[in-house]
Amino acid sequence: MAQSRRFYRLALFPALTVLVLLGPVAAGLWGTVLPAFGHFPAAGVSGPSLDAFRDLFNWPGFGPAMRLSVTTGLAAAILSLTITALILAGWSGTRGFRILERLLSPFLSVPHAAAAFGLAFLIAPSGWIARLFSPWLTGWDRPPDLLILNDPWGIVLTLGMVMKEMPFLLLMSIAALGQIDGRRRMALSQSMGYGRMSAWMFAVFPAVYARIRLPVLVVLTWSMSVVDVAVILGPSTPPTLSVQIVRWMSDPDLAFRLQAAAAALVQLALVIGAVGLWFLGEKLVARLACLRIEAGHRGHHDRPLRLAGFATGTAISLALLLGLLSLAIWSVAGFWSFPDLVPDQLTARNWVRHYSSSQDAFFETMLIAITAVAIGLILTIGCLETEHRRNLRLTQRGMWLIYLPLIVPQTAFLPGLQTLLLGFGLDMGRAPVVTAHLVFVLPYLRLSLDGPWQAWDTRQATVAAALGASHDRVLWRIRLPMLLAPLLTAIAVGLAVSVGQYLPTLLVGGGRIETLTTEAIALAAGGDRRAIGVFGLMQTAAALLPFALALPALVWRNRKGLLHG
Amino acid sequence: MKHLALAAALLFGALAYPALSDPNPAEWEAVEAEAHGQTVFWHAWGGSPTTNAFIEWVGDQVSGRFGVTLEHVKLTDTADAVTRVLSEKQAGKDTDGAVDLIWINGANFASMKENSLLFGPFAEDLPNWQYVDVEGKTVRTDFTVPVEGYEAPWAMAQVVFMYDTADIPTPLPSAAEILDWSKANPGRFTYPQPPDFLGTTFLKQMLVELVDDPEVLSRPVSDTNYADVTAPLWDFLEDITPTLWRQGRAYPANGPRQIQLMNDDEIDLAISFSPSEASTAIANYELPATVRTFVLDKGTIGNASFVAIPYNSSAKAGAMVVANFLMSPKAQAHAQDPEVLGYGTVLHVESLPPEDRARFDALDLGIATLSPQMLGDVQDEPHPSWMTRIAEDWQVRYGVQ
Numbered sequence: 001m002a003q004s005r006r007f008y009r010l011a012l013f014p015a016l017t018v019l020v021l022l023g024p025v026a027a028g029l030w031g032t033v034l035p036a037f038g039h040f041p042a043a044g045v046s047g048p049s050l051d052a053f054r055d056l057f058n059w060p061g062f063g064p065a066m067r068l069s070v071t072t073g074l075a076a077a078i079l080s081l082t083i084t085a086l087i088l089a090g091w092s093g094t095r096g097f098r099i100l101e102r103l104l105s106p107f108l109s110v111p112h113a114a115a116a117f118g119l120a121f122l123i124a125p126s127g128w129i130a131r132l133f134s135p136w137l138t139g140w141d142r143p144p145d146l147l148i149l150n151d152p153w154g155i156v157l158t159l160g161m162v163m164k165e166m167p168f169l170l171l172m173s174i175a176a177l178g179q180i181d182g183r184r185r186m187a188l189s190q191s192m193g194y195g196r197m198s199a200w201m202f203a204v205f206p207a208v209y210a211r212i213r214l215p216v217l218v219v220l221t222w223s224m225s226v227v228d229v230a231v232i233l234g235p236s237t238p239p240t241l242s243v244q245i246v247r248w249m250s251d252p253d254l255a256f257r258l259q260a261a262a263a264a265l266v267q268l269a270l271v272i273g274a275v276g277l278w279f280l281g282e283k284l285v286a287r288l289a290c291l292r293i294e295a296g297h298r299g300h301h302d303r304p305l306r307l308a309g310f311a312t313g314t315a316i317s318l319a320l321l322l323g324l325l326s327l328a329i330w331s332v333a334g335f336w337s338f339p340d341l342v343p344d345q346l347t348a349r350n351w352v353r354h355y356s357s358s359q360d361a362f363f364e365t366m367l368i369a370i371t372a373v374a375i376g377l378i379l380t381i382g383c384l385e386t387e388h389r390r391n392l393r394l395t396q397r398g399m400w401l402i403y404l405p406l407i408v409p410q411t412a413f414l415p416g417l418q419t420l421l422l423g424f425g426l427d428m429g430r431a432p433v434v435t436a437h438l439v440f441v442l443p444y445l446r447l448s449l450d451g452p453w454q455a456w457d458t459r460q461a462t463v464a465a466a467l468g469a470s471h472d473r474v475l476w477r478i479r480l481p482m483l484l485a486p487l488l489t490a491i492a493v494g495l496a497v498s499v500g501q502y503l504p505t506l507l508v509g510g511g512r513i514e515t516l517t518t519e520a521i522a523l524a525a526g527g528d529r530r531a532i533g534v535f536g537l538m539q540t541a542a543a544l545l546p547f548a549l550a551l552p553a554l555v556w557r558n559r560k561g562l563l564h565g
Numbered sequence: 566m567k568h569l570a571l572a573a574a575l576l577f578g579a580l581a582y583p584a585l586s587d588p589n590p591a592e593w594e595a596v597e598a599e600a601h602g603q604t605v606f607w608h609a610w611g612g613s614p615t616t617n618a619f620i621e622w623v624g625d626q627v628s629g630r631f632g633v634t635l636e637h638v639k640l641t642d643t644a645d646a647v648t649r650v651l652s653e654k655q656a657g658k659d660t661d662g663a664v665d666l667i668w669i670n671g672a673n674f675a676s677m678k679e680n681s682l683l684f685g686p687f688a689e690d691l692p693n694w695q696y697v698d699v700e701g702k703t704v705r706t707d708f709t710v711p712v713e714g715y716e717a718p719w720a721m722a723q724v725v726f727m728y729d730t731a732d733i734p735t736p737l738p739s740a741a742e743i744l745d746w747s748k749a750n751p752g753r754f755t756y757p758q759p760p761d762f763l764g765t766t767f768l769k770q771m772l773v774e775l776v777d778d779p780e781v782l783s784r785p786v787s788d789t790n791y792a793d794v795t796a797p798l799w800d801f802l803e804d805i806t807p808t809l810w811r812q813g814r815a816y817p818a819n820g821p822r823q824i825q826l827m828n829d830d831e832i833d834l835a836i837s838f839s840p841s842e843a844s845t846a847i848a849n850y851e852l853p854a855t856v857r858t859f860v861l862d863k864g865t866i867g868n869a870s871f872v873a874i875p876y877n878s879s880a881k882a883g884a885m886v887v888a889n890f891l892m893s894p895k896a897q898a899h900a901q902d903p904e905v906l907g908y909g910t911v912l913h914v915e916s917l918p919p920e921d922r923a924r925f926d927a928l929d930l931g932i933a934t935l936s937p938q939m940l941g942d943v944q945d946e947p948h949p950s951w952m953t954r955i956a957e958d959w960q961v962r963y964g965v966q
Contacts, residue, residue, distance in 0.1 A: 061960075061964065064966075124829070125831065126826075126829035142830050142831075143829060143830060143831050145751070145752030145810060145812075147811045147812075147814055149815070150811075152814060235815065236758055237758075237814065237816070237963065237964055237965060237966050238964060238966075247760070251644065334850045335850040335854075336850070337828055337830055338830040338831075347850070350614075353614055354614070357617075357621075519611070519639060522611035522639040522641050523612060528613070528614060528821055528825075528851075529825065530614075
């Protein structure tokens with residue numbers, strides 16, 4: 001009896017989680033579908049009609065904007081995954097790998113906008129790299145008129161996204177690696193004569209990929225619908241579809257809302273289509289790999305590829321590091337023009353000017369992030385434990401459910417969500433913002449924890465139960481402590497996700513909740529590098545805190561075996 | 566019976582109607598008393614640290630003098646606040662709205678006024694209205710739309726061009742001279758990408774400059790005259806675009822990005838809507854000290870910045886106190902200081918009391934700022950319908966490639 005009551009209590013978690021995840025998305029989408037099909041009383045139209053779609057298709061930038069979203073998104077996802085695989089295949093388990101990991105993992109928490117501004121200042125014709133060689137080598141007294149940033153093909157945009165997403169995938173893979181005993185897989189295939197990289201790709205990668213598949217899809221859909229990075233690095237004539245949606249949403253002429261809603265639905269369709277394409281690609285790659293295995297190549301000559309992987313990883317961490325360093329210098333810079341490598345004078349006035357507002361925003365950010373992650377963690381562990389005790393595995397459909405808030409472009413459902421909250425009179429203050437953050441934090445928590453949780457060897461539980469331990473005791477005394485590494489990773493990821501939320505904070509908070517991100521993006525809109533420097537660094541610090549604490553190393557100084565297998 | 570029902574509906578309707586309890590600006594002492602202790606959420610563009618600092622200063626002042634707490638809600642786009650009020654109206658939230666005060670003008674104001682989203686009229690009942698220069702400054706129309714007291718002016722803006730004297734020896738005071746110079750120095754000029762407001766301002770300025778008779782622009786655009794009137798503008802853009810920065814394949818997103826480009830020495834000429842922006846930027850290390858400004862011989866466009874109060878604000882009295890303070894000689898002189906904001910005043914300085922006039926006389930306008938005489942004639946904004954059509958057309962011609 002007591003047992004079943006506990007079951008009932010636990011069944012609460014899945015129900016709550018589904019509500020938290022789907023309620024806002026469904027309501028928000030409804031608020032998008034209506035105007036897309038011509039029903040928008042506020043602008044004095046009531047549908048149904050297809051005018052919005054007709055206007056959208058007649059926009060001359062429609063084709064290029066769509067193409068751009070698809071190509072940059074797919075390219076960024078493929079490149080991020082390839083580089084991650086190259087690094088892991090060539091280096092996992094080596095000292096070089098640990099160095100790379102140390103270098104890259106903190107950058108997970110660097111806000112996208114800050115990383116993008118850093119990259120922009122590095123590679124612009126008037127940027128740091130050009131300044132390093134000017135005018136003594138290049139002969140440039142003035143920056144050359146070269147279209148590097150905002151190139152019409154979105155190459156720089158793609159690079160900027162890869163720079164941010166590769167560390168994310170790498171970290172996710174490392175968490176997965178700890179669960180699949182990669183070392184013995186490697187030993188076995190290497191004993192069969194395979195070269196290091198081939199052995200890893202054939203024997204370890206499939207198992208890793210199965211565990212990071214959803215994060216990879218998150219990267220794909222995120223890359224296709226990102227707004228802030230695309231505004232900074234992407235082309236503007238025309239921009240990507242998602243940037244154009246935000247522009248239309250903020251047009252004073254309400255008629256453009258209809259067009260924006262229609263475009264949001266197209267964006268959703270593109271994302272779904274790209275995911276389908278990705279699934280086909282998976283099959284194709286698997287087939288090609290099988291052919292290669294059957295051909296019997298052992299792939300001994302992998303040294304160039306190994307070096308390429310390491311070089312790319314180093315280049316990415318260097319670019320992130322230099323970008324952040326440039327922001328740090330800008331935050332204390334006096335006059336600083338081309339071709340000077342450093343500012344004419346240093347000044348503290350930028351920090352003084354932003355001190356009080358950034359301090360308040362810092363605490364607000366942390367409060368929201370910690371609350372959202374704490375609630376999210378309780379729900380996620382509750383769900384996982386319910387599934388475990390009832391011996392359920394999350395079906396494919398269930399996974400998609402969790403995945404929904406990440407696949408639906410934010411611009412498609414957040415304005416609708418705002419109207420919904422208004423109706424409940426919940427439109428202001430911290431609680432609704434936390435709720436909105438939870439929609440995005442939850443999937444990441446689940447994605448980070450799902451693999452490690454399922455991969456945990458349940459024989460441990462059997463042994464404990466045989467020794468008389470209850471379910472709860474197993475959970476608290478064995479499972480959670482053993483899964484501390486993935487738990488901390490999940491918390492860090494969750495905090496970083498919450499810290500980085502812009503649209504949910506702005507729209508749902510009624511503009512009255514000021515976090516570092518809303519402040520930073522408001523300032524980024526003005527393009528003031530000094531202010532971006534101050535807030536970008538604060539934002540990074542906020543998200544970096546959990547990583548910087550280096551808890552796993554601390555907790556397991558005596559139990560090294562639990563630090564990724 | 567029918568009449569009774571109607572009367573009841575009217576009565577209940579009237580009771581539920583929030584305007585009954587709204588403060589009346591004509592009874593100013595009551596407004597100040599009501600404002601004491603209120604918190605005003607001012608939605609204003611947050612992209613500029615200098616305006617943010619000014620708003621913080623205003624907050625300190627009104628809190629010390631009137632007990633009004635001012636919170637600056639930093640927007641990336643004023644339309645966000647308009648959207649907010651609109652969503653509240655849709656959701657039936659007619660009191661206690663999120664927005665108490667908006668920094669606004671032009672199309673956003675026209676849209677809010679048209680949709681009855683504004684409280685008022687209040688502006689001309691504010692005590693400091695007596696100092697406002699209603700004759701010489703365009704404070705009673707906003708992009709040709711009558712203001713009618715639904716927003717209070719607080720700053721004047723006028724188009725100037727910033728140029729780096731290290732690269733351009735003399736001003737280029739006409740569209741033709743700008744074009745000739747750009748042809749001779751390709752890649753050194755650009756403007757923010759429309760529909761950014763400064764970018765559309767550049768298009769409007771060139772239209773006003775190139776059109777045969779600017780009078781036609783004060784009336785709404787019509788399909789019959791649009792093509793003819795704007796033809797010289799498109800000819801000009803056709804000529805200049807290949808000579809622009811990045812050959813017009815990319816544009817800075819907004820004004821501050823354009824200033825950054827000038828600071829990076831990527832461009833030598835840029836438009837500004839604030840005569841003292843260059844001086845302020847030089848003082849803040851954001852532009853080289855060699856930058857100066859000029860206006861066109863035929864004059865340049867000018868307009869006013871306003872603050873408006875949404876119909877469902879929960880702190881209308883406090884918002885009016887802030888609006889009134891913004892129009893005070895003290896705040897106006899502070900805003901005109903190039904070390905602070907460098908915005909033009911809306912007041913008629915000559916008719917101020919001597920001690921207030923002294924505040925303005927004491928200002929050092931900065932090395933790159935033209936004197937009021939040198940700023941020359943102010944041209945009126947075209948009717949907003951022109952801007953809408955031109956911005957749309959620009960998108961088709963240059964916004965997609």
